[in-house]
Amino acid sequence: MQFTRRDTLVMGAGAAVATFMPLQVFADATEDASAEFAMGEAITDGGVELTAPEIAENGNTVPISVNAPGAVAVLILATGNPAPKVIGFNFGPRAGGQTASTRCRLAGTQDIVALAKMADGSVKRTSATVKVTIGGCGG
Amino acid sequence: MADNVKPRVRVPRSAVAGEAFEIKTLISHKMESGARKDSDGNTIPRSIIHHFSCDFNGENVIQAALEGAISTNPYIQFEASIEESGTFTFTWQDDDGSEYTDSKDITVG
Numbered sequence: 001m002q003f004t005r006r007d008t009l010v011m012g013a014g015a016a017v018a019t020f021m022p023l024q025v026f027a028d029a030t031e032d033a034s035a036e037f038a039m040g041e042a043i044t045d046g047g048v049e050l051t052a053p054e055i056a057e058n059g060n061t062v063p064i065s066v067n068a069p070g071a072v073a074v075l076i077l078a079t080g081n082p083a084p085k086v087i088g089f090n091f092g093p094r095a096g097g098q099t100a101s102t103r104c105r106l107a108g109t110q111d112i113v114a115l116a117k118m119a120d121g122s123v124k125r126t127s128a129t130v131k132v133t134i135g136g137c138g139g
Numbered sequence: 140m141a142d143n144v145k146p147r148v149r150v151p152r153s154a155v156a157g158e159a160f161e162i163k164t165l166i167s168h169k170m171e172s173g174a175r176k177d178s179d180g181n182t183i184p185r186s187i188i189h190h191f192s193c194d195f196n197g198e199n200v201i202q203a204a205l206e207g208a209i210s211t212n213p214y215i216q217f218e219a220s221i222e223e224s225g226t227f228t229f230t231w232q233d234d235d236g237s238e239y240t241d242s243k244d245i246t247v248g
Contacts, residue, residue, distance in 0.1 A: 094221060
């Protein structure tokens with residue numbers, strides 16, 4: 001079989017779409033989860049502290065912690081995971097500070113996003129990049 | 140039901156009224172994310188702890204909605220601040236409907 005110039009172009013375009021598609025899907029899922037959490041409020045940067053390692057050797061247990069003074073709820077998203085939601089916290093009246101830590105799984109090198117809903121309804125956002133040596137999705 | 144689920148909680152024995160202190164919780168659980176496949180290519184069904192909450196004398200301290208991206212043996216650390224002596228109760232809810240609880244007493248002063 002001979003490839004014409006047109007065939008080659010179509011195949012190239014198809015390959016490009018196939019390569020970028022999953023990334024696009026993950027990004028959309030992150031957007032959806034953010035929008036759901038924000039409930040129509042505008043999301044502004046800053047006001048939340050997210051602590052994550054710069055390099056995680058093992059994607060199966062990556063320690064993350066969030067500190068959001070004045071927040072009532074916090075949502076952590078991993079933008080590069082097949083399912084972006086990691087954990088959501090709701091702080092009650094007996095919380096000593098709006099801070100929490102946990103350990104999560106990361107599929108690969110990616111940005112982690114922390115969203116915090118303040119008592120007045122505004123939504124703050126911050127992100128951190130984590131380089132993952134071995135992914136934690138067991139693929 | 141997941142086997143050998145054992146909650147472990149670390150709470151200080153005493154606290155100063157109104158001052159924040161740390162609480163650490165760990166529960167042994169495999170946290171099967173539902174994204175993995177076994178050697179035959181079949182998806183392993185999701186089996187995780189999806190909800191955690193901590194209360195003090197009936198008042199909420201923190202609630203957490205856990206997803207498949209939380210590591211095996213989920214560890215959660217947070218802060219509480221109390222005015223009087225009492226009991227912390229910790230509740231974990233499993234996907235299979237079971238509930239694991241633990242409680243710790245604390246004195247103020």
